[in-house]
Amino acid sequence: MSKKSGRLPTPEPADVVVPCCPPLTAGELSEADAERMAGMFKALSDPVRLRLFSRIASHPGGEACVCDIADVGVSQPTVSHHLKKLREAGLLTSERRGTWVYYAVAPSVLAALSATLAPRVAP
Amino acid sequence: MSKKSGRLPTPEPADVVVPCCPPLTAGELSEADAERMAGMFKALSDPVRLRLFSRIASHPGGEACVCDIADVGVSQPTVSHHLKKLREAGLLTSERRGTWVYYAVAPSVLAALSATLAPRVAP
Numbered sequence: 001m002s003k004k005s006g007r008l009p010t011p012e013p014a015d016v017v018v019p020c021c022p023p024l025t026a027g028e029l030s031e032a033d034a035e036r037m038a039g040m041f042k043a044l045s046d047p048v049r050l051r052l053f054s055r056i057a058s059h060p061g062g063e064a065c066v067c068d069i070a071d072v073g074v075s076q077p078t079v080s081h082h083l084k085k086l087r088e089a090g091l092l093t094s095e096r097r098g099t100w101v102y103y104a105v106a107p108s109v110l111a112a113l114s115a116t117l118a119p120r121v122a123p
Numbered sequence: 124m125s126k127k128s129g130r131l132p133t134p135e136p137a138d139v140v141v142p143c144c145p146p147l148t149a150g151e152l153s154e155a156d157a158e159r160m161a162g163m164f165k166a167l168s169d170p171v172r173l174r175l176f177s178r179i180a181s182h183p184g185g186e187a188c189v190c191d192i193a194d195v196g197v198s199q200p201t202v203s204h205h206l207k208k209l210r211e212a213g214l215l216t217s218e219r220r221g222t223w224v225y226y227a228v229a230p231s232v233l234a235a236l237s238a239t240l241a242p243r244v245a246p
Contacts, residue, residue, distance in 0.1 A: 024180045029177040045162075111241070
C-alpha cells in the first residue's frame, strides 16, 4: 500500500552514503577502514534488521514505505530502531513524502560492500 | 616466517564451510537464512577481527600461520579468541601443520557473502 505524492523528495540529514572500502583480500585494512566496515557489518548482524533490509532491497523499485515492511513480528518502535541503525550505518537512505517515510538501499554502498568481500582472483 | 612441513593437512573439527545465502535483493530472507547471515556479519563486526581476517585473506597463498598475523596490537589470547569466532562463523578454515596452525579464508564463503550483497541488476 505504497502512498506516493508527486512532491520532490526531501532528503533527511542522515542520508549520507559512506564510500567504502578496499577488498579484504587486497591487503591489511587500515584501522580507519576496519572501524568503518565493522560498523556496517555490525548493522547487518541482527536477524530482524537483516530481514527488514532484505524487504527494502527486494521491494519493487528498490525502496519501501515503512508501512510496507513493518510486519516482521516485532513492535513498531523496534522496527524504527532497526531502521535508524541501518540508516546511521549508511546502508539505507530515507526520505519523507507526505505522511510516510520511504527507505531505499544505497546501491553504491551495497556494491562497495560486495566488492569488499569478493574473493581474490587467482593470478 | 611461515613454517610448513610436508605433512598432509589434518582438518580440525570446526572446519565447516557453511553454504550461504540468497541475495538480499532477491526477496525477503527466511528467518533461518537471516539467522545464519547475521552470525557471519556479527563475526565481521569487530575492527580487530576484520583486520586479522584481511591479513589472512591478503596473505600470499590465501592462508597464514598464526605466527604471521598476531601483531595487531592485542594480546595472543585475544587473537586466538577472534580467530575462533571467525572459524565458528564458517569464515575461516584452520589446519595444524607441525607446531603451527594455519588459517585460510574459505573462498566459497567469501564468494557467497559477496553475492549476497550484490546490488540488484536493473531490469
